[in-house]
Amino acid sequence: MTTRSLVRATPAERAQDLAGDHLIPNAFVSLTDAVTTGCRRQDLWPWLAQMGAGRAGWYSYDTIDNGGQPSAEEVLPQFQTIAVGTVLPALPRATDAFIVAEIEPEHFLVLGWPSEDGNYLSTWAFTLEEVAPDKTRLIVRGRAGPGYHFHGLPLWLLKPAARRAEQPIRHT
Numbered sequence: 001m002t003t004r005s006l007v008r009a010t011p012a013e014r015a016q017d018l019a020g021d022h023l024i025p026n027a028f029v030s031l032t033d034a035v036t037t038g039c040r041r042q043d044l045w046p047w048l049a050q051m052g053a054g055r056a057g058w059y060s061y062d063t064i065d066n067g068g069q070p071s072a073e074e075v076l077p078q079f080q081t082i083a084v085g086t087v088l089p090a091l092p093r094a095t096d097a098f099i100v101a102e103i104e105p106e107h108f109l110v111l112g113w114p115s116e117d118g119n120y121l122s123t124w125a126f127t128l129e130e131v132a133p134d135k136t137r138l139i140v141r142g143r144a145g146p147g148y149h150f151h152g153l154p155l156w157l158l159k160p161a162a163r164r165a166e167q168p169i170r171h172t
Helices: 011-015 041-049 155-166
Strands: 029-037 087-089 097-104 108-114 120-132 135-144
Touching: 011 029, 041 120, 041 135, 097 120
Parallel strands: none
Antiparallel strands: 029 135, 087 097, 097 108, 108 120, 120 135
């Protein structure tokens, strides 16, 4: 699978409603990013379906996000069946986890971080939009509600950091 970045989400992508947005209607932080991939969404979907620590990993910083285990470099059949309620561990051997909140295979996957009252403190949505034959736009949005404290940081610090992260990258 090859990827080609279009330098973050477009203003239209940041403004559009995505699956899972309604789960945190009054989000205090919403971050949207996107990338165009050189594959069909049917070929990208299995990589999303297998995410999670102790599964295929998070395709991120494996030392931090996956207990030092490398993320999978192939589709793993044993992790292809997911549904609403499926638990995707945040870290290896951790009891905290993302829960599949909404799913439409080959279209979107919404993960939620539940609170004790059953609402979601944060959501992480992955939307696949076919933009041309063999090209898919992966739009990723993270949203956080008032009770969410990323690594214990105060809200006054999170809001400016989120706005900064949404700004287009300037090339010199």
